[in-house]
Amino acid sequence: MAANDRSKNITQGVARSPNRAMYYAMGYEKSDFDNPMIGIANGHSTITPCNSGLQKLADAAIAATKAAGANPQVFGTPTISDGMSMGTEGMKYSLISREVIADSIETCVQGQWMDGCVVIGGCDKNMPAGMIALARTNVPGIYVYGGTIKPGKWKGENLTIVSAFEAVGQFTAGKMSEEDFIGVERNACPSTGSCGGMFTANTMSSSFEALGMSLLYSSTMANPDDEKTVSAAESARVLVEAVKRNLRPRDIITRKSIENAVAVIMATGGSTNAVLHYLAIAHSAEVEWTIDDYERMRKKVPVICNLKPSGEYVATDLHDAGGVPQVMKILLNAGLLHGDCMTITGKTLAEELAHVPDLPRADQDVIRTIDKALYKEGHLAILKGNLSPEGCVAKISGLKNPAITGPARVFDDEPSAMDAILADKVKAGDVVVLRYLGPRGGPGMPEMLSPTSALIGKGLGESVGLITDGRFSGATWGMVVGHVAPEAMVGGTIALVEDGDSITIDAHKLLIQLNVPDEEIARRRAAWKAPEQKYTRGVLAKFTKLASSASRGAVTD
Numbered sequence: 001m002a003a004n005d006r007s008k009n010i011t012q013g014v015a016r017s018p019n020r021a022m023y024y025a026m027g028y029e030k031s032d033f034d035n036p037m038i039g040i041a042n043g044h045s046t047i048t049p050c051n052s053g054l055q056k057l058a059d060a061a062i063a064a065t066k067a068a069g070a071n072p073q074v075f076g077t078p079t080i081s082d083g084m085s086m087g088t089e090g091m092k093y094s095l096i097s098r099e100v101i102a103d104s105i106e107t108c109v110q111g112q113w114m115d116g117c118v119v120i121g122g123c124d125k126n127m128p129a130g131m132i133a134l135a136r137t138n139v140p141g142i143y144v145y146g147g148t149i150k151p152g153k154w155k156g157e158n159l160t161i162v163s164a165f166e167a168v169g170q171f172t173a174g175k176m177s178e179e180d181f182i183g184v185e186r187n188a189c190p191s192t193g194s195c196g197g198m199f200t201a202n203t204m205s206s207s208f209e210a211l212g213m214s215l216l217y218s219s220t221m222a223n224p225d226d227e228k229t230v231s232a233a234e235s236a237r238v239l240v241e242a243v244k245r246n247l248r249p250r251d252i253i254t255r256k257s258i259e260n261a262v263a264v265i266m267a268t269g270g271s272t273n274a275v276l277h278y279l280a281i282a283h284s285a286e287v288e289w290t291i292d293d294y295e296r297m298r299k300k301v302p303v304i305c306n307l308k309p310s311g312e313y314v315a316t317d318l319h320d321a322g323g324v325p326q327v328m329k330i331l332l333n334a335g336l337l338h339g340d341c342m343t344i345t346g347k348t349l350a351e352e353l354a355h356v357p358d359l360p361r362a363d364q365d366v367i368r369t370i371d372k373a374l375y376k377e378g379h380l381a382i383l384k385g386n387l388s389p390e391g392c393v394a395k396i397s398g399l400k401n402p403a404i405t406g407p408a409r410v411f412d413d414e415p416s417a418m419d420a421i422l423a424d425k426v427k428a429g430d431v432v433v434l435r436y437l438g439p440r441g442g443p444g445m446p447e448m449l450s451p452t453s454a455l456i457g458k459g460l461g462e463s464v465g466l467i468t469d470g471r472f473s474g475a476t477w478g479m480v481v482g483h484v485a486p487e488a489m490v491g492g493t494i495a496l497v498e499d500g501d502s503i504t505i506d507a508h509k510l511l512i513q514l515n516v517p518d519e520e521i522a523r524r525r526a527a528w529k530a531p532e533q534k535y536t537r538g539v540l541a542k543f544t545k546l547a548s549s550a551s552r553g554a555v556t557d
Helices: 010-015 020-024 030-034 055-067 089-111 126-137 161-172 178-187 200-211 226-245 255-268 273-285 292-298 315-320 323-333 414-422 449-457 518-527 538-546
Strands: 037-042 071-076 116-121 141-145 152-154 157-159 380-383 392-395 403-411 431-434 465-468 480-482 502-506 511-514
Touching (some): 055 226, 089 273, 116 226, 200 273, 255 273, 255 292, 292 380, 315 323
Parallel strands (some): 403 431, 431 465
């Protein structure tokens, strides 16, 4: 059933259906069938701290839905903890979970003919998955982010999950004591909530405010705080009103609103994963959006937020400084946002931001004005060249010189690369190549936080390049390039690189180049054979068969 073929809502169908008997079994009364049926897609689980604090938000949304005169229908969605699965076989399921979650929400919303849906999620793939599902089904929907974790503390220093990963490299390099290593590990994550820097979860949630699909200020609230629960209840109330007005996701998710979302991603120094996810969201909403649009946005939107991983502060600091609305007001006044875009409240973005001050408070250093931007242009650069003719993504914030030419150190899997880095076999000036980790090769584009964090811990973050057809955690920074496409598994040039080949990464020239004669590349291509697929059954095998190129969002439909 196409999303826009929905001519009758569930209340109309159920009112005349013998299936009412099953609703009576759940305590419904006859009068309930005159009211909207609202799905509550609840991502609560005890798998990860990102999602273990969601039940109270679901409970608040359920109560608010009932108070607004609608019927909440609660169903669960799965999640994979990126932080826990990082560096393991389980990491291959992370991106795949985006599709599984989206499919789960679509299945329940369409299969039960729900009139609207509140999606509640926490970990990285929960956000794009929920938005993909809302765009696909096109029933009125709102996203409720579970909230950020509070920063950890050790000996007066603020910690995030990336602190624990970098500590591995520091400890093995003899730059950190065992006491500090254990102290960082035990204190990096002090509460429920998603990873605290402007990593993937906070990047996507922040962008959802700009997209118009989440309430203002909701993306930077901490999960343990009461205001997060209040916001969840208000989100449900707003969603019921959207159902009454028949305000749908595709009325909100447009090319202009995606530009707004990407502008906020650039301004806040957000995750490389946002490139992949907004390609997928646009695809689901049937909005024209390509990888080249990111480069167009990068050139005009500066980085104005001083946030980890390449800056100093975390999401709770951003919240205290005025949150995403303050960032958006600065961008709006600079002509970098479309204020006429509709939001889930029924107001335009400009109307929603009318009460926000024009300038950030003077007593904070998290949000800058345009004239005092950290970087005059955005930080997510799209590089092209013979190594990636379809384009790949480099995160260039925090680098003194985002360019390197050096000999390739080639690895066909993450553990081999990790062993080489920890054994000091990777030297300054090298370019590490991690391949067969793309959508079909991984499968699932696993994130390379362990190798990149180990390089930083070893003091090689700015002197060693790393390219991969896999992904990077939103917590990653350094001379890294991901999403190389075409990927190695389909015969992309990255599959043809040999140890010692000269490779150039140059963000100034937007270039990623294998410095080998064309004739030699052609010879290697003719001799290349695709490796056998490791997985022939289950979701990994399905993703391997269906996933598109990273340059198209690694979508499966």
